[in-house]
Amino acid sequence: MDSTRPRSASRFARVLPLAQLGDRAILCAKIGQVGVLLIRDGDKVFACERACPHEQADLSLGRLSEGRLQCPRHLASFDLVSGEISAGWPSRPLRRYPTAISDGWICVDAAALEEKAR
Numbered sequence: 001m002d003s004t005r006p007r008s009a010s011r012f013a014r015v016l017p018l019a020q021l022g023d024r025a026i027l028c029a030k031i032g033q034v035g036v037l038l039i040r041d042g043d044k045v046f047a048c049e050r051a052c053p054h055e056q057a058d059l060s061l062g063r064l065s066e067g068r069l070q071c072p073r074h075l076a077s078f079d080l081v082s083g084e085i086s087a088g089w090p091s092r093p094l095r096r097y098p099t100a101i102s103d104g105w106i107c108v109d110a111a112a113l114e115e116k117a118r
Contacts, residue, residue: 012100012107025064034113036097038106039080041067046080047097047108054091
């Protein structure tokens with residue numbers, strides 16, 4: 001995991017102590033008015049939107065497998081790095097938010113969240 005400080009620390013909001021994520025793969029969080037998922041995949045932590053962009057299913061009920069988050073409703077999956085949906089599904093990519101680990105905290109780019117809220 002990246003233990004460096006975020007490039008622009010003021011952009012990043014502390015969300016959760018990394019230790020609190022523990023060995024859970026998916027955890028729900030709320031930053032301001034935006035619901036996000038924190039996802040641990042091996043030694044990396046990702047943040048993304050909670051609702052599936054295809055049918056608005058709650059992705060916290062999905063499964064994580066080989067770097068992909070599978071929707072619990074329609075079984076398509078999203079690449080955690082690119083956000084792209086699996087082939088054959090008419091959907092925009094999954095919104096992902098830049099993350100960093102700083103002083104033992106999972107931090108998410110607040111500016112990216114503000115763009116989503118607009």
